[in-house]
Amino acid sequence: MKENGKYRQHDGIAAANIVQGLRSRSWLGRKFTGAVSYSRKHPQEFVLQVLTYALLCLWIYVGSKKVFTYAEFRASMIRQPFADQYGIMLSYILPAVELATGILFIFEGTKRLGFWLTLILMLVFSGYVILALRDTWGNIPCDCILEFPISWKAHLWVNGLITIACIVALLLDRKIKISHQRKLMTKLGS
Numbered sequence: 001m002k003e004n005g006k007y008r009q010h011d012g013i014a015a016a017n018i019v020q021g022l023r024s025r026s027w028l029g030r031k032f033t034g035a036v037s038y039s040r041k042h043p044q045e046f047v048l049q050v051l052t053y054a055l056l057c058l059w060i061y062v063g064s065k066k067v068f069t070y071a072e073f074r075a076s077m078i079r080q081p082f083a084d085q086y087g088i089m090l091s092y093i094l095p096a097v098e099l100a101t102g103i104l105f106i107f108e109g110t111k112r113l114g115f116w117l118t119l120i121l122m123l124v125f126s127g128y129v130i131l132a133l134r135d136t137w138g139n140i141p142c143d144c145i146l147e148f149p150i151s152w153k154a155h156l157w158v159n160g161l162i163t164i165a166c167i168v169a170l171l172l173d174r175k176i177k178i179s180h181q182r183k184l185m186t187k188l189g190s
Contacts, residue, residue: 044172051169052105054117058162059102065093081137104126112173119166126159 039046066073070091075085077094093170101121131137133152150158 023120044176048169048172048176051165051172052111053113055162055165055169056102056105056116059098059105061119063095063098063102064096066091070095112170115169115173119163119170122159122163122166126156126163129156129159 073095074091077091078084080087080090097117098121101114101117103150104110104117118137129152
């Protein structure tokens with residue numbers, strides 16, 4: 001790099017790196033601006049997309065963590081206050097169901113089913129947590145909250161928030177579909 005008066009001259013490599021850096025920032029800036037613009041024009045669809053991606057990430061994370069730490073997960077399921085054969089069976093079923101639920105969020109046609117399945121799973125998991133907190137079995141089954149290191153009460157709150165998010169997503173999905181159908185009928189009627 002040479003100084004020539006008040007301007008700096010760059011060799012080809014340095015100039016190319018600077019231009020590439022500017023392009024990458026402008027690409028990121030364009031993507032961010034596009035997302036903000038989309039969220040302003042279509043706020044309900046944006047919220048639905050955010051909830052969809054959040055639940056997709058949640059289920060893929062939770063299911064794959066159980067798969068990758070299977071021995072620990074299976075041991076914790078066997079320590080639960082029901083027969084060992086149910087714990088072993090659940091140690092196979094739960095990761096598969098959680099991963100399948102996450103996969104449902106990938107495709108537009110199965111997204112609604114993913115929200116319903118998430119809602120059902122959250123109600124079942126919350127019911128189990130409530131039973132544990134009410135000392136149904138004489139003590140809390142174990143301290144093995146594998147997914148997130150939080151207390152049982154906090155886990156109940158998280159499940160409640162996910163349940164509310166699912167209900168909101170289902171309502172938004174229905175409202176958006178009705179809106180799209182009305183727009184289509186209006187176009188066909190004209």
